[in-house]
Amino acid sequence: MNSKIRKILPQIATLLAVVFVFGFFTFNAQVNMDNRGIEFGYGFLSQESSFDVQFSLIEYDGSHSYARAYLVGLLNTLLVAFIGIIFATIIGVVVGIARLSPNYLIERSAAFYVEFFRNIPLLLQIFFWYFAALRALPLPQDADAIFGVFFLTIKGLFVPRFIWVNLDIFFYSLIAAIISIVVIRNYARKLQESEGKQLPVFSISAGLLIILPLLAFLIGGVSLSFEMPVLEQIATTSFKYTGGLGLPPELIALTLALALYTATFIAECVRAGIQGISKGQKEAAASIGLTPNQILKLVIMPQALRIIIPPTTNQYLNLTKNSSLAAAIAYPDLVLVFAGTALMQTGRAIEIVSITMLTYLSISLAISALMNWYNKRIAIKEK
Amino acid sequence: MSKINLLKPDKQNLSTYLYSGSFLFFIAIFDVFLSSFFGINITSFLPNSISFLLPLILGIVGLHLIRIEFSGIKNLDLLNKNINTSTFNAVLTLLIIFTVIKSIPPIMSWFIIDANIAGDTKEACTGSGACWTYIKIWLNRFIYGMYPNELQWRINISFILLIALAFVGLIPSEKIKKFLTLYYVVIYPIIAFILIYYLISGGSLGLEWVETGAWGGLSLTFIVSFFCLIFCFPVGMFLALGRRSELPTLRYISVGFIEFWRGVPLITVLFMSSVMFPMFLPEDFFMDKLVRVIIAISLFEAAYVAEVIRGGLQALPRGQYDAAKSLGMGYWKMHIFVILPQALKLVIPGIANTFLALVKDTPLIFVVGLLEIVGMLNLAKTNPKWLGFAMEGYVFAAIIFWIICYAMSRYSYNLELKYKTER
Numbered sequence: 001m002n003s004k005i006r007k008i009l010p011q012i013a014t015l016l017a018v019v020f021v022f023g024f025f026t027f028n029a030q031v032n033m034d035n036r037g038i039e040f041g042y043g044f045l046s047q048e049s050s051f052d053v054q055f056s057l058i059e060y061d062g063s064h065s066y067a068r069a070y071l072v073g074l075l076n077t078l079l080v081a082f083i084g085i086i087f088a089t090i091i092g093v094v095v096g097i098a099r100l101s102p103n104y105l106i107e108r109s110a111a112f113y114v115e116f117f118r119n120i121p122l123l124l125q126i127f128f129w130y131f132a133a134l135r136a137l138p139l140p141q142d143a144d145a146i147f148g149v150f151f152l153t154i155k156g157l158f159v160p161r162f163i164w165v166n167l168d169i170f171f172y173s174l175i176a177a178i179i180s181i182v183v184i185r186n187y188a189r190k191l192q193e194s195e196g197k198q199l200p201v202f203s204i205s206a207g208l209l210i211i212l213p214l215l216a217f218l219i220g221g222v223s224l225s226f227e228m229p230v231l232e233q234i235a236t237t238s239f240k241y242t243g244g245l246g247l248p249p250e251l252i253a254l255t256l257a258l259a260l261y262t263a264t265f266i267a268e269c270v271r272a273g274i275q276g277i278s279k280g281q282k283e284a285a286a287s288i289g290l291t292p293n294q295i296l297k298l299v300i301m302p303q304a305l306r307i308i309i310p311p312t313t314n315q316y317l318n319l320t321k322n323s324s325l326a327a328a329i330a331y332p333d334l335v336l337v338f339a340g341t342a343l344m345q346t347g348r349a350i351e352i353v354s355i356t357m358l359t360y361l362s363i364s365l366a367i368s369a370l371m372n373w374y375n376k377r378i379a380i381k382e383k
Numbered sequence: 384m385s386k387i388n389l390l391k392p393d394k395q396n397l398s399t400y401l402y403s404g405s406f407l408f409f410i411a412i413f414d415v416f417l418s419s420f421f422g423i424n425i426t427s428f429l430p431n432s433i434s435f436l437l438p439l440i441l442g443i444v445g446l447h448l449i450r451i452e453f454s455g456i457k458n459l460d461l462l463n464k465n466i467n468t469s470t471f472n473a474v475l476t477l478l479i480i481f482t483v484i485k486s487i488p489p490i491m492s493w494f495i496i497d498a499n500i501a502g503d504t505k506e507a508c509t510g511s512g513a514c515w516t517y518i519k520i521w522l523n524r525f526i527y528g529m530y531p532n533e534l535q536w537r538i539n540i541s542f543i544l545l546i547a548l549a550f551v552g553l554i555p556s557e558k559i560k561k562f563l564t565l566y567y568v569v570i571y572p573i574i575a576f577i578l579i580y581y582l583i584s585g586g587s588l589g590l591e592w593v594e595t596g597a598w599g600g601l602s603l604t605f606i607v608s609f610f611c612l613i614f615c616f617p618v619g620m621f622l623a624l625g626r627r628s629e630l631p632t633l634r635y636i637s638v639g640f641i642e643f644w645r646g647v648p649l650i651t652v653l654f655m656s657s658v659m660f661p662m663f664l665p666e667d668f669f670m671d672k673l674v675r676v677i678i679a680i681s682l683f684e685a686a687y688v689a690e691v692i693r694g695g696l697q698a699l700p701r702g703q704y705d706a707a708k709s710l711g712m713g714y715w716k717m718h719i720f721v722i723l724p725q726a727l728k729l730v731i732p733g734i735a736n737t738f739l740a741l742v743k744d745t746p747l748i749f750v751v752g753l754l755e756i757v758g759m760l761n762l763a764k765t766n767p768k769w770l771g772f773a774m775e776g777y778v779f780a781a782i783i784f785w786i787i788c789y790a791m792s793r794y795s796y797n798l799e800l801k802y803k804t805e806r
Binding site (some may be wrong): 007011012015018024025028030031032035101102103106115116118119120124125127128131135136190321322324326328335340343350353356360362364365 | 468524631654658764773
């Protein structure tokens with residue numbers, strides 16, 4: 001009896017405390033909103049936003065709704081996160097492997113990079129790239145072309161734009177290639193398990209990935225051309241680029257800082273993962289006659305990836321969340337567009353902040369759910 | 384003397400290979416050194432591209448010639464093993480050496496040779512390097528923010544007292560040692576709070592009141608980090624215990640709390656504390672924005688601390704719990720004397736990383752209008768009298784943050800070694 005009470009009492013007490021705090025907050029919010037004459041609701045989302053966003057992936061101007069503005073911000077956030085993750089992974093893996101190099105100088109340089117970039121606040125790095133480094137770039141009229149096609153100027157990076165004809169057919173061919181690769185891989189595995197024969201899966205996959213899109217170009221009516229950025233004079237001393245694809249300096253500074261900062265953490269994850277595999281594994285694999293390539297592919301990497309992937313996903317998540325620092329340099333991401341401008345205009349603090357937080361929360365939870373599923377799939381199945 | 388095969392350096396003609404190899408290698412480095420430090424190109428008689436690549440080619444050949452296995456010379460073997468195992472490694476080694484040599488002159492000239500520190504105005508900065516005059520003039524603002532100059536002794540005294548009091552733990556007296564944990568966990572934070580409330584904030588005891596909006600600079604960074612560190616640790620510990628609790632209600636609430644804070648970026652949390660939180664409070668109730676920020680950051684970091692500590696709790700073998708229970712210990716006794724001391728010891732690196740993240744997150748408080756050192760930099764940068772010195776400011780702040788964070792990580796590494804026990 002006594003032990004039962006000791007189990008139930010603390011639970012009831014905490015529950016009451018939580019309910020009380022929430023009730024208190026809701027009550028106050030109600031009173032405050034009544035006093036200010038605001039009514040709680042999400043109806044404002046369909047109203048006209050009447051503010052402009054300087055960089056948007058989808059068509060948007062002031063006549064669109066707040067919901068559309070939210071979408072613009074969300075897409076901009078995802079764009080930064082996506083580019084940042086790609087670069088952070090590349091740099092992180094290279095630096096992580098360099099940390100294990102037998103070459104003393106390489107190992108020290110990689111260590112220097114990691115210690116340097118991860119001990120400086122990310123916000124400071126973003127400011128540095130945006131306000132100090134990118135401001136030293138030339139004006140549009142003075143910029144030299146890099147490789148003849150890129151123009152890196154103070155107004156941003158200008159690259160040629162791809163102009164696709166029948167892009168959807170190209171996509172279908174890619175999807176078809178991927179599906180057939182998966183089928184062939186499964187078939188090859190079955191063949192090896194039942195008869196011990198090995199198919200050259202890698203070359204077949206690479207071939208499919210090249211041949212199918214090529215077919216789409218040759219007979220599918222897909223074609224690709226480039227539109228080059230062209231310098232245009234808009235006033236006596238003012239120039240700008242028209243045509244092509246312009247990436248604003250905010251985007252460049254943000255992705256640069258995010259990638260360089262997150263890469264240090266990914267490098268440490270990679271290093272820990274490879275170091276976590278005991279030497280005996282490598283020696284055992286060599287003693288049964290596997291080649292160095294096979295050792296890496298069949299013995300080391302599958303085990304190292306099991307250690308590397310979960311913390312690395314965490315870093316991807318951190319990068320996505322850190323991309324909200326965009327607000328500090330006025331890159332129009334979710335926080336700046338929605339929790340900044342839209343909130344200032346409508347004054348709907350509770351609704352807007354809650355939507356913003358829920359958005360980030362659902363991205364995080366979705367990725368962690370995916371991670372847990374993956375972890376379960378690759379976990380060592382002990383007997 | 385046997386035949387010399389240039390493709391396969393061996394031990395027979397050791398000295399020939401060694402002398403020619405190191406000669407080429409040093410020529411390569413000398414060439415880069417001259418062109419970098421003195422602007423002299425000794426190979427200018429060659430076509431441009433060859434002249435550019437020559438040091439690299441010479442270096443590769445040189446390193447190839449001295450790559451002799453088991454030469455019997457200890458230093459040569461060591462060198463080969465460390466920087467010269469293969470041609471690929473040799474190329475990387477050379478590229479790194481060249482990059483270092485190439486980057487020393489511009490960095491040195493920016494930092495020291497062409498830099499200015501004399502004078503009090505922008506005009507004093509005539510060199511092409513950094514303008515340290517700017518940092519010198521604004522140093523006071525970078526450290527104390529907008530805090531009135533004549534009252535800054537209050538911040539100084541508070542910080543000196545706090546640092547002095549932090550060293551109490553070094554007194555090697557057995558009598559005091561028993562109370563050290565209590566001192567650091569309870570008494571020290573209370574003293575810190577009293578000092579900051581009465582001395583820095585003022586408003587009573589005949590001291591002039593300084594509103595928190597005027598606080599700023601590095602001292603604000605320290606104040607925010609200090610209180611957040613102190614608050615987030617116990618909260619995180621209870622959350623970790625809650626998440627591991629057998630009582631379902633406690634567990635679900637802890638899980639929900641932790642996952643919520645971990646799922647959102649700090650900047651939205653600060654937005655919440657500045658625009659949304661006041662709506663949740665009674666109308667006549669006022670909470671200073673510094674207090675709101677400290678609560679927000681503490682709760683945010685507490686969730687991360689909780690996950691780290693949970694890792695430590697999970698890593699402990701079940702036997703520890705069973706042994707403690709079999710001695711008749713209750714839940715709290717078991718955790719305080721057996722489980723937590725071991726679990727916390729295990730997660731020192733993780734906790735240190737979380738604390739580092741916290742210190743690096745403090746600049747974000749610009750969202751609510753509090754300007755610590757990075758915020759002050761951005762303010763100074765826009766001052767019409769001092770336009771164009773963004774680089775100096777950011778480099779200065781980066782050096783300060785780097786020193787703080789690097790010192791913290793070294794300290795945690797030492798702690799880890801100190802408390803490491805064989806099991």
